[in-house]
Amino acid sequence: MIGVDVVPPGGDIGGMSFVRADIRNPVIAKVIAKEDVDTVVHLSIISTPLVGGGRSMMKELNVIGTMQLLAACQKSATVKSLVVKSTAHVYGASSRDPAMFTETSETRRAGGGYAKDVAEIEGYVRGFARRRPDVCVTTLRCANVIGPKVTSPMTSYLRLPLIPRRLGYDPRLQFLHEHDLYGALGHVLRSEVAGTFNLAGDGVMPLSQVVRRLQRPMLPVPSFGLGLLKSAHVAQVSPELRALLTFGRGIDTTRTREVLGFEPTYSTAAALDDFAQDLVPTGGRVDRALATLEAQLPSVRAQHALQESLDG
Amino acid sequence: MGDAEIIPIGTRGRPGRGTGQAPSAAARALAKPKARPAPAPDPVEESPAEAGSETAPVIEPAEAAPAAAAAPAYTQDRGPLKHIPLAEWQAALDIAAREIFGEEWEPQLARFLAFLRRRVTGDYVVDEYGFDAELTQRFLVSLLRPVAQKWFRIEVRGLENVPAEGGALVVSNHSGTLPMDGLMTMVMLNDLAGRSLRPLGADLVFRLPIVGSLARKGGATLACSEDAERMLRGGELVGVWPEGFKGIGKPYSERYKLQRFGRGGFVSSALRTGVPIVPLSVVGAEEIYPLVGNIPALAKAMGVPYLPITPFFPLLGPLGAIPLPSKWLMEFGEPIRTDEYDASAAEDPMLVFNVTDQVRETIQQTLYSLLMQRQSVFR
Structure with a gap:
């Protein structure tokens, strides 16, 4: 098992060996040829512009990197399967969208930027699958991955002490717990089912509900307010995230369950609860006030007393 | 002829009609209250105490409230107080809740509070289309x-x-x-x-x-x-x-x-x-809303399919929206x-x-x- 990245891993990587390489270089082809690689897992479709790199750097890493990797795979005789971690951003987010996207929904609606990159990448992956029908190609379109340790545009947005949301819009969101992402990758490697699959936790949640569960105060702002966050270097609210935070999106995971046979263990709500565990609540004053008021009610007090006497 | 007799006009400051002997009836009337004994306590002061004693049996949690209301106000109390005691607020809320929700107000309010708390903490379910x-x-x-x-x-x-x-x-x-x-x-x-x-x-x-x-x-x-x-x-x-x-x-x-x-x-x-x-x-x-006219140009500019004119709508302003x-x-x-x-x-x-x-x-x-x-x- 070989890990390839431009930066060395920080912690313990177990029995994995590491090669420091940039996938935009043909070096990657040498790695694949030399090590007789049989399975390639492409995880490096990044959604965050690198510090100092900017959008163009990100696009180059994503699109050119994938092209290099696919070229290397195509030349290799040993590669038997390819797994690509894609994203649900490929569907875009607009007022013209169906409530739940299925894998067959068209992805050309994605306006530009990162979503367009991903659409192009998926196009190359499909092209590779056509040219090498002997390789099992699996694409996973993941909803926003969250978890206590995940850093992404979405999690940094949700970690803000005061969460700005677009005035008058309440988008539907879906989350995927990081453990489910790892579980799904492992499942794909074991089962080797080819195709494209949506991956998300069960259920959807409006942003307002998400913020309430995180016990953070909300600030409704006009449409340019979310863009200001970026220029103020508070949070990376990219255009596709802004679209998602305006119109929301849902992806249908029926095919993942029935064809791929993978069932996420965390629902959207459970993933959010796990994410919220390490978060210090900055709001929740209204709830505390209501709780105090509730505790003052004589009947509720009597009930508590009764409960305590029964317990004791 | 001799000196003319001077007939004084008025009473020269003395009560009465000029004789100087006895005060007139009007003067006596003015002086009357002085002669009467001190009046009984003002009835207006008494009423809060009475009202308090009437409501006292109803309010169990706050005995202090009527007592405080009945106590006379002294000069040193006249400055603004630091706060109204919590017990008095509770008693007032209790009465208000009884007035509004009736005798069954407690379970009703508890249910309503539970509903509010569920909404505030996000403890509810929407389906995949966002239906709440x-x-x-x-x-x-x-x-x-x-x-x-x-x-x-x-x-x-x-x-x-x-x-x-x-x-x-x-x-x-x-x-x-x-x-x-x-x-x-x-x-x-x-x-x-x-x-x-x-x-x-x-x-x-x-x-x-x-x-x-x-x-x-x-x-x-x-x-x-x-x-x-x-x-x-x-x-x-x-x-x-x-x-x-x-x-x-x-x-x-x-x-x-x-x-x-x-x-x-x-x-x-x-x-x-x-x-x-x-x-x-x-x-x-x-x-x-009987639609009698339309402003297509403005509607197009606003990105809506039509901009209605009804007999009442822009004419009566918001009233026209009824x-x-x-x-x-x-x-x-x-x-x-x-x-x-x-x-x-x-x-x-x-x-x-x-x-x-x-x-x-x-x-x-x-x-x-x-x-x-x-x-x-x-x-």
């Missing part, structure tokens, strides 16, 4: 119910044609400048059939702020074949208004003339999912079954057109017969 059943039933429908019952006095016929469970497609005529007919159908089906109507809306609805998010919370979703079929397969009661903006924004002179029924997409969806089509005719919605209290009749027609057709039927354009026409004709004929039953627009 709790909010819709406890808030939206309750708000619209008086409008349906008291303002439009809606009469519903043919409720037995609405299936009690399972997927069905309610197809209705559309009118009234604002989609009030959709909201009223939702309320009536919720109250009388116990089913939540899931309306299919144009993408404009979901592009608008506030309206879009409210529509999703109320159970609406985008009118596209994916969502329609998904909902119908999920056993929902789906509502469509195939005339769309052509129907809702037609001038008053064309009232009750059905417009083109789209491209028959709703029929294809029903054929593919095999659910019955229930035609619904609504009479009364045409008159709530709908006229027309009398409404709703009739659900006999369901048109689609489960007899096989799966390929949805791909047969001729069949789709025929079924579309059948639905349209049924609604048009029912509209005519309902109009005959109404004495006038308002009764």
Whole structure:
């Protein structure tokens, strides 16, 4: 098992060996040829512009990197399967969208930027699958991955002490717990089912509900307010995230369950609860006030007393 | 002649009429109160103490409140106090709650508080389309119910044609400048059939702020074949208004003339999912905002399909947005079954057109017969 990245891993990587390489270089082809690689897992479709790199750097890493990797795979005789971690951003987010996207929904609606990159990448992956029908190609379109340790545009947005949301819009969101992402990758490697699959936790949640569960105060702002966050270097609210935070999106995971046979263990709500565990609540004053008021009610007090006497 | 006798004028400062001997009656009257004993305590001061002693047995938690009210105020107390004791607030709240909610106020308030806390902490469930059943039933429908019952006095016929469970497609005529007919159908089906109507809306609805998010919370979703079929397969009661903006924004002179029924997409969806089509005719919605004019240029600039002018609307300002209290009749027609057709039927354009026409004709004929039953627009 070989890990390839431009930066060395920080912690313990177990029995994995590491090669420091940039996938935009043909070096990657040498790695694949030399090590007789049989399975390639492409995880490096990044959604965050690198510090100092900017959008163009990100696009180059994503699109050119994938092209290099696919070229290397195509030349290799040993590669038997390819797994690509894609994203649900490929569907875009607009007022013209169906409530739940299925894998067959068209992805050309994605306006530009990162979503367009991903659409192009998926196009190359499909092209590779056509040219090498002997390789099992699996694409996973993941909803926003969250978890206590995940850093992404979405999690940094949700970690803000005061969460700005677009005035008058309440988008539907879906989350995927990081453990489910790892579980799904492992499942794909074991089962080797080819195709494209949506991956998300069960259920959807409006942003307002998400913020309430995180016990953070909300600030409704006009449409340019979310863009200001970026220029103020508070949070990376990219255009596709802004679209998602305006119109929301849902992806249908029926095919993942029935064809791929993978069932996420965390629902959207459970993933959010796990994410919220390490978060210090900055709001929740209204709830505390209501709780105090509730505790003052004589009947509720009597009930508590009764409960305590029964317990004791 | 000698010196003239000087006759003094007035009393020279002494009481009385100039004799200097005894005070006059008027002077005596002025002096009277001095002679009387000190008066009894002012009755006004006493009343709070009495009121306090009357309410005292009612308020168990706060004995201190009446005692504090009865205590006389001294000069040193006259500055503003630091706070009103909590017990007094509680007692006051208790009385107020009893006044408003009656004797059963405690469990009621506890239930309401629990509901509020659930909303505030986000402890509720929405379905995948964003439908918030709790909010819709406890808030939206309750708000619209008086409008349906008291303002439009809606009469519903043919409720037995609405299936009690399972997927069905309610197809209705559309009118009234604002989609009030959709909201009223939702309320009536919720109250009388116990089913939540899931309306299919144009993408404009979901592009608008506030309206879009409210529509999703109320159970609406985008009118596209994916969502329609998904909902119908999920056993929902789906509502469509195939005339769309052509129907809702037609001038008053064309009232009750059905417009083109789209491209028959709703029929294809029903054929593919095999659910019955229930035609619904609504009479009364045409008159709530009689559309007499339109400003197409401004509407285009604002990105809306029409900008209505009614006899009252820009003229009376916000008052013009109050709908006229027309009398409404709703009739659900006999369901048109689609489960007899096989799966390929949805791909047969001729069949789709025929079924579309059948639905349209049924609604048009029912509209005519309902109009005959109404004495006038308002009764």
